[in-house]
Every structure is written in structure tokens, then in C-alpha cells.
Amino acid sequence: MFLGSTMFRHRWLPIFLVAPLAVLVFLFFYAPVFQAFYWSFFLERPFGGGSEYVGWDNFARVLSDPEFWKASGRTVLFMATASSLAVLVPLILAIAADRAVRMSLPARNILVWPKGIAGASIGLVFSFVFNPFVGVLAPLNSLFPGIWNPSFDGFDAYISLIVAHVWGNIPFNFVILLAGLRAIPHTIIQAGAMDGAGPWRRILDVQLPLIMPQLFLTLVLEFTESVTSAFALIDTITKGGPGGATTLLVYKIYLDGFSSYDLSGASTQTAILMVFFILVATLQFVLLGRHINYER
Amino acid sequence: MNAVDTAIHVAAKSIRLADVTKAYGKVNVIPSLDIEFRSGEFTVILGPSGCGKSTLLQMIAGLERVTNGKILFGGKEVQDLEPKQRGCAMVFQNYALYPHMTVAENMSYSLKVAGMTKPERQARVKIVAGMLGLGDYLDRKPGQLSGGQRQRVAIGRAIIREPGVLLFDEPLSNLDAQLRHDTRIELADLHRRIGATTVFVTHDQVEAMTLADRILILNKGQVEQFDTPKAIYHRPASVFVAKFIGSPPMNILPAQGDGSVLRLSDGQVVGEYGLKGDFQLGIRPENVVVEQGMSGGLAAPVRFREDLGSHSIISVDIAGTPVRIATPFGGVVPDYTRLAVTFPMKALHLFDGQTGKAIPEGFGVASKDGK
Numbered sequence A: 001m002f003l004g005s006t007m008f009r010h011r012w013l014p015i016f017l018v019a020p021l022a023v024l025v026f027l028f029f030y031a032p033v034f035q036a037f038y039w040s041f042f043l044e045r046p047f048g049g050g051s052e053y054v055g056w057d058n059f060a061r062v063l064s065d066p067e068f069w070k071a072s073g074r075t076v077l078f079m080a081t082a083s084s085l086a087v088l089v090p091l092i093l094a095i096a097a098d099r100a101v102r103m104s105l106p107a108r109n110i111l112v113w114p115k116g117i118a119g120a121s122i123g124l125v126f127s128f129v130f131n132p133f134v135g136v137l138a139p140l141n142s143l144f145p146g147i148w149n150p151s152f153d154g155f156d157a158y159i160s161l162i163v164a165h166v167w168g169n170i171p172f173n174f175v176i177l178l179a180g181l182r183a184i185p186h187t188i189i190q191a192g193a194m195d196g197a198g199p200w201r202r203i204l205d206v207q208l209p210l211i212m213p214q215l216f217l218t219l220v221l222e223f224t225e226s227v228t229s230a231f232a233l234i235d236t237i238t239k240g241g242p243g244g245a246t247t248l249l250v251y252k253i254y255l256d257g258f259s260s261y262d263l264s265g266a267s268t269q270t271a272i273l274m275v276f277f278i279l280v281a282t283l284q285f286v287l288l289g290r291h292i293n294y295e296r
Numbered sequence B: 001m002n003a004v005d006t007a008i009h010v011a012a013k014s015i016r017l018a019d020v021t022k023a024y025g026k027v028n029v030i031p032s033l034d035i036e037f038r039s040g041e042f043t044v045i046l047g048p049s050g051c052g053k054s055t056l057l058q059m060i061a062g063l064e065r066v067t068n069g070k071i072l073f074g075g076k077e078v079q080d081l082e083p084k085q086r087g088c089a090m091v092f093q094n095y096a097l098y099p100h101m102t103v104a105e106n107m108s109y110s111l112k113v114a115g116m117t118k119p120e121r122q123a124r125v126k127i128v129a130g131m132l133g134l135g136d137y138l139d140r141k142p143g144q145l146s147g148g149q150r151q152r153v154a155i156g157r158a159i160i161r162e163p164g165v166l167l168f169d170e171p172l173s174n175l176d177a178q179l180r181h182d183t184r185i186e187l188a189d190l191h192r193r194i195g196a197t198t199v200f201v202t203h204d205q206v207e208a209m210t211l212a213d214r215i216l217i218l219n220k221g222q223v224e225q226f227d228t229p230k231a232i233y234h235r236p237a238s239v240f241v242a243k244f245i246g247s248p249p250m251n252i253l254p255a256q257g258d259g260s261v262l263r264l265s266d267g268q269v270v271g272e273y274g275l276k277g278d279f280q281l282g283i284r285p286e287n288v289v290v291e292q293g294m295s296g297g298l299a300a301p302v303r304f305r306e307d308l309g310s311h312s313i314i315s316v317d318i319a320g321t322p323v324r325i326a327t328p329f330g331g332v333v334p335d336y337t338r339l340a341v342t343f344p345m346k347a348l349h350l351f352d353g354q355t356g357k358a359i360p361e362g363f364g365v366a367s368k369d370g371k
């Protein structure tokens, strides 16, 4: 393209620079995904030693399994609530930060740190935070016994996951959204004020429309991220329980594949999940992408 | 005038700043201002970069708070009111159009916020778009317009509400020379038709001279002079103003009065003068008279000449100070390396040697022409 031809005289240099990442992405993303698609049409033996082509049998089996549909339902619910909260909370913070608090550099850095923490660590920390006996909600339990107990109450467990997820995703989304807000020329906001719009009206009519690209980006990333990153949180906080209440599809795939050794079933569900992601992302681009094209 | 012309009516208000000060933290941007912009008047604020022009405009608009003092619109205190309660409209230097709204939406946003119904808004947009020649662009986004068209949309957005006070912050500085000229003329015409009290900030003295009823010259947040363009040109109140206005600006030379004559720093006599002390002598480039011979008058070795077609600018040294001379239209100045020039007494401006303030008239020298 234009950039390529002006910046890189050497035609192999860009390829060379991209190669390490491309290899990683291929080895650890595309290859397994293709493998999963391939396996979903075979009946695999758990410890190797041959496989048998079974056509759509795996899909028929998975799709008729009520547990699959329950896990899918939980996944969609988690995706909807966790990702919208993980965008909404940072959005509110970013608007607040943009309005009055000219945040200092240290403050900004501190807010970004959680981004550097692995999902499993967040999960571990939150499993303590949410522990009904020693966690932050323990006092609530001593006042109203039994009001908070994620290890018995599926709803509480679900909330724990969502809070942990939102917490871990605030920094990135906050930075993106704040950057978007800061990029709006100050005079446009002033023009809004001159036109008689108060602060709330300006957020609604001017600022939000102008950060649509950033909102769109965070939402797209969140939709997929909320589903995939949930694994580490589930594994450390709830182990899919209580009673399967927090067994999302990613966790079910893991259980089926690595605990029950149903490799074909796990592959099939992975394939279905992939197709679902692709559909969601396409839909987002078609529905949202159309409305956010303008020149600054 | 046709029907369109009369469709925008404003109730112009006077603007008075009473002992207004403005500080950002410890930085005292405006030490104290006490001025009045008369109702319906077109005032241009002129001053060097960073002197507080935008700050002043934003305080009038309500976008910045005054640190101290009062702002009165038509006698009513407004310094604590929000922008929307003040009823000013503003045109920004970078237009500040809403990129996600069409031209029509941009122009009518204030009406929408004010709760006007859609048919009413459309009718108004039609009138204003007609005035500004934007009728064909109503459905475009700002990104699809040229600089001049965007500027018009910004002006349309400002006048559509029929504001009593119109504020412009360097609205033409992003336009090319031709468009600047055209828009300037349109603005003058627009002002004549709608008659809002207008405050217009610019760096450009041509804009100032041609548009203004009165020019306010600011220097470090203080008023250097606030007068008609003519008075500012012909009777500058200080060396600062004298150097700021005119292209090329007025020549300033240090001079001394010994009670009988006025001498330049190298002892050459400029003319008879009755006061003693240090002065700064001002003379406009077009008022310097070049003698026909090479002697008589002040010695002026030529540094270089710039031929501008209609006339030329000759840079010379007089008593060690660079002085520019503008030759009269069509006039021919001999091609000497040394000129002899005289300063006609009636064209001389005299300023205090220390303060730079103009020495009041009546001292014999500084009786100015053109007043």
C-alpha cells in the first residue's frame, strides 16, 4: 500500500518484521482452530491411536445435549452483561476524568496497572476478595447471614465473575475511551456550550457520537474477550460451580476435553464457538460500523 | 434588501467590562480592564500573540470565568451566568463544527437545544443558508466542505439564533488570501444587515482597519488604545500602537530635544522644537520625503530596495536606526546608494522616551494630519 511503498524500500523487511508474531499467531491460534474444525468431523480416541470419520455426528450429539445449550445460554448472558459493564464503567470513569480531573501522570499509570495482571492472578485475588468468611463482603454476612455466598449461590458466583472481569478490563477500556474523549477538540465542546447545551446534553449529543469509534472498538474486543478471558476467572474463582451455574462454554469445553477426554465433543463445541464469534463480529461491523464514519 | 435580509433580527446589547481581571493560577493574564463595546458596534481586538484576546472573548462568552470584576450586557450583570443564559454566539478559529452532524444539523443545533420544533428549525436554516449561499450543502457533513464553506457554516450557526452579541475569534485566519478578502467583505455586509454587537479578534491589521467601527489594541492584557481605525492610524497613543499598525509599520527613532531643536542620536537636526528631554520620534514610511539631490536633509545610506510594483520600499539607515521609506505611487527615486531625506514636521509623531506614550498635541510638532 501507500505506506508500504514509501516507508519500506525493501519489500521483504515488513514481512520479516511481522514474521515472529505471525508464526506465534499461526501456531497457537489458527493451527489449533483448524485442528478443532477437522476433529469435529472425526471420533477421536482420547489417547491417540486412530480416529474415525463420522460426518456431522459430533454436531448432532453436541447440539442435542441440554448441557451445551445451558452453557451457551450462560455464555451469551455473561457476554452481554460483562462486556457492556466492562465498557460502561470505564466510560463513566473516562467522562468523569475528562471533565474535571486533569489527571496526573501517576494517577493515570496506577489506573492502567491492572491491565498487566494475568487473568488467573485476578481470579485468585478476587476469590479472596469474595470469600464469604474473610473477604470484603464478610461483614455483610455477619449482619445478614447467608446473603453472600458464591460457593453455594450460583447467582453470587456469577456476580463474582462479572465483577472480576470488569475490574480487570477497566484499565484498557478506560485508556481507549479517555484518549477518544481527549481527542475531541476543546472548541467543539465550547461550541456546544455556546449553542446552549449543558454538560449532560453535550455528552449525549457531542461527546458520545464523537467517540463512537472507540466505543465500537472496546465493545468488539470486549465481546470476544469476555468469553475467552472468562476461563481463567472461572478456573480460579468458581471452578464452574456451584452446580455448574458458572460453567460457560469455554469452561465446559475444557472440562469435556481434559477431564472427560471427549476430544471430539470439545473440538465440535470449539468449532461452534468460533463460528459464533465470527458471526457476532460480522454483525457488529455491519450494524455499528456503518454509523461511525466521519472525518474529524 | 429582499425578504431574506430582514429575516434575522437581533436585539443588540452593549457589553461593558467593569474592572475585569483574569488570572490563570498565578499568571495574571489580564491585570484590569474597564471598557465598553457599544450596542451594535463592530469592535476589533488586535494585539500580539498571547496578549489575552481569546481570554477576553471567552470571558464575554461565559466560557471562562472572570477572576474579578463584572461583565454587563445592556446593564445587566452576566459574569456568573452560563454561556446559554448570556445569549452570545461565537465563531471559532478552527470553525469547531460538529463533525458528525450535517450542515443543517450543525446550524440548527442551538435551536434544537432551545426546544424549537423541526418545521420552525428547517425554516430558519433555509433563511440563513440562503443568506450565506449554503443552500446546496445542507445535507453534507463538515468533512465534505471546503474551508470557506465551513467558515460560512460556522457563521450561520452563530447568527441563526439572532444573538445580541456576536463573537469571532480569528475566524478568517485559516482561509487563503482571496477567500479571506471575500469573507471579510461578506462579514461587513452581514454586520450591516443584522446589527449585532460584534467583537472580532484578529492578528490581521487589514481586517481590523476595514471591518472595525473601533479597534481595541491590547498589550499584555492592557488597553493600549481603543479608538476608530482612523484615529489609531493617525494618532497612535503609544510607540506600541504605532509599531503595530501600518504595513510597513511606523519608523521609530530615538531623539533628543535641547529646548530649541530636536536632534537624532548622532546629532543630526530634524527640526525646531521647544521641549527638552528624551523622545522617540515616529514617522510613517509614506511620509518620509526623499530629496532630489544627495545632500540637504538627513543622511540615509541605502541598505536595500523592495520593488512591489505599485511602489517600492527602500530600507535605509538614519543615525544608526533602520528606517523604511515607501515611495509614492508611481514615484521614481534615484538609484543612489545614499539618499538625503527630510521628515516633514506635520507628519512627525512624538512619544515619551521612557514610557513610549504619545506626547499630547499642542507642543508644536505633533499636529497630525488626517483627523
Ligand SMILES: Nc1ncnc2c1ncn2[C@@H]1O[C@H](COP(=O)(O)OP(=O)(O)OP(=O)(O)O)[C@@H](O)[C@H]1O
Pocket: B024, B027, B029, B047, B048, B049, B050, B051, B052, B053, B054, B055, B056, B203
Ligand atoms: N487555560 C490556561 N491556563 C493557563 N494559562 C493560559 C490558559 N489559557 C491561556 N493562558 C495564557 O494566557 C495568555 C493569554 O492567552 P490568550 O489565548 O488569551 O492569548 P491570545 O491573545 O488569544 O493569543 P493568540 O493571538 O496567540 O491566540 C497566554 O499567555 C496564555 O499562555
Ligand SMILES: [Mg+2]
Pocket: B053, B054, B055, B169
Ligand atoms: Mg487566541
